[in-house]
Amino acid sequence: MKPIERISVTDMTVQNLKELIISGNIKIGDKLPTEMEICSALNISRSTVREAIRVLQAMGFVEMKRGKGAFVAKVTEDDPTHIIKWFVEHEVQVTDFMEVRMGIEPLGVKLAIQRATPKQISELEEIHANFEKAMEGQDVVALLTNDEAFHKHIIKATQNNLLISINQQILDVFAEYRSKSFTIKEISKNALEPHRKVLDAIKRRDIDAGVEEMAKHINGSIEDMLDMAKKMSVHNKTLYKQLYPQLSKTLSSLVK
Structure with missing residues (x-):
């Protein structure tokens, strides 16, 4: 079913971006790649990227700044x-x-x-x-x-x-x-x-x-x-x- 497929792709996108964040290659305050860059790298749609960013924002890993994009807010899981x-x-x-x-x-x-x-x-x-x-x-x-x-x-x-x-x-x-x-x-x-x-x-x-x-x-x-x-x-x-x-x-x- 299409809705389930969309969720699966979003899940994988979240995992990929989360791994990037906790890998240590980027720091708190660093800007994530743009939507288009993520789309190109993972071969996914912009709507999927936006959903993934929304999940990461909810999890506290990402902070959105109006007009600037998504920035890393934390690099470890919550205690x-x-x-x-x-x-x-x-x-x-x-x-x-x-x-x-x-x-x-x-x-x-x-x-x-x-x-x-x-x-x-x-x-x-x-x-x-x-x-x-x-x-x-x-x-x-x-x-x-x-x-x-x-x-x-x-x-x-x-x-x-x-x-x-x-x-x-x-x-x-x-x-x-x-x-x-x-x-x-x-x-x-x-x-x-x-x-x-x-x-x-x-x-x-x-x-x-x-x-x-x-x-x-x-x-x-x-x-x-x-x-x-x-x-x-x-x-x-x-x-x-x-x-x-x-x-x-x-x-x-x-x-x-």
């Missing part, structure tokens, strides 16, 4: 402690994001079940299959792209242009949140079964089950982050005192 700190420092944005997701995504599932074409459901099945493969290989980039594709494809199936537009704005603004959360193995692993249940409800055209499973999925992702912060804090008393109580209050207030 788990730094990820938790990021969630605390951005608690307002995280709260906003999860609250909006709770409003939009269950509605998206409801409309998708009512309106999705057989082709769209088949494409969603393939996206989920790719997510499973990424999970087996612990490929963070593929997990990130396929998770976003799964949720995005559901909203697309609603055939509601305003909802699709709003969802895209949310994805753009909170891309870093998704990338941070998926670097934590337990959180990405716990997304697999909820995705399967949501997909199953869509295939059966069961609106009640679909809405319920999506709500559980969102709440589960909040609880996973809270649980991970607690486990990490137990082994780091400073982190516990400084970060966990605040993160706990923020995330617990979101769980229904």
Whole structure:
């Protein structure tokens, strides 16, 4: 299916660019090759390059400067402690994001079940299959792209242009949140079964089950982050005192 092929090419492009960044051949602050240079080197389209840059930006490796291009922002993976700190420092944005997701995504599932074409459901099945493969290989980039594709494809199936537009704005603004959360193995692993249940409800055209499973999925992702912060804090008393109580209050207030 074309959507899956596009994701695969994007994944490979991200991996290539990421390897270039962490290789040590370029430094923080250096400018990446231009879109056209990357297109020529990898024999890919400009849209694929832009998607790959967007993923790298979400992962924190790249910073975009208006009118100048993409620049290297970091050259190493995030330490788990730094990820938790990021969630605390951005608690307002995280709260906003999860609250909006709770409003939009269950509605998206409801409309998708009512309106999705057989082709769209088949494409969603393939996206989920790719997510499973990424999970087996612990490929963070593929997990990130396929998770976003799964949720995005559901909203697309609603055939509601305003909802699709709003969802895209949310994805753009909170891309870093998704990338941070998926670097934590337990959180990405716990997304697999909820995705399967949501997909199953869509295939059966069961609106009640679909809405319920999506709500559980969102709440589960909040609880996973809270649980991970607690486990990490137990082994780091400073982190516990400084970060966990605040993160706990923020995330617990979101769980229904």
